Ligand SMILES: Nc1ncnc2c1ncn2[C@@H]1O[C@H](COP(=O)(O)OP(=O)(O)OP(=O)(O)O)[C@@H](O)[C@H]1O
């Protein structure tokens with residue numbers, strides 16, 4: 001059975017979709033099969049980040065509605081990570097029950113299903129949270145983002161209080177922290193009350209992924225180490241990078 005993880009943030013534009021794509025690559029490099037589900041209904045982006053936009057024919061609402069077979073909908077990037085694209089608009093057919101059934105169709109084919117949530121925290125988030133095993137917060141080290149992340153995770157936990165939770169701090173920049181322009185990691189952890197899974201640096205190589213850039217070795221290794229922690233391995237944080 002796949003482990004199903006909802007990636008959420010509260011505030012928008014913090015890097016959820018980018019983190020989903022790169023974390024999927026990190027899991028794949030550890031021999032895990034991954035299905036990415038773009039749940040940003042109306043504003044899909046993962047197909048562009050994964051550079052498979054031209055190959056998308058169906059979206060996951062097509063599977064729910066019976067317009068296509070479950071096996072026909074995912075687009076496979078270089079025969080590795082699979083992507084289910086987001087529908088262009090919300091529909092009454094998207095319910096907690098139908099979304100759970102949708103994920104159930106892919107359960108045995110994948111080790112991990114990562115669901116890329118839209119920004120905010122509304123009805124769709126409740127639907128998504130009802131079908132997952134874990135909530136993965138993505139935050140940037142700034143107070144506005146941290147406050148919204150705390151609200152988003154608390155609301156998702158109202159749906160299912162027993163959910164495992166973890167957090168990735170994205171766009172970390174030690175120089176900005178030293179200059180007092182970014183929050184310290186400890187303060188981010190205190191603000192969200194959520195276990196730290198990984199720290200991803202601010203990097204032009206990550207920002208330019210949709211244009212065909214590959215993450216630098218340093219950036220890619222941050223995702224690899226985060227993926228290993230997700231797999232339960234004990235990977236130490238490189239404290240010297242942070243203080
Ligand atoms: N670690 C990083 N370093 C530099 N740029 C980054 C990093 N992570 C994400 N970005 C950039 O930040 C922008 C927003 O990223 P992304 O679309 O992944 O965020 P999001 O949280 O999914 O947004 P939305 O809430 O709109 O869905 C993009 O331009 C992306 O390339």
Ligand SMILES: [Mg+2]
Nearest residue numbers: 016017040045
């Ligand atoms: Mg996104």
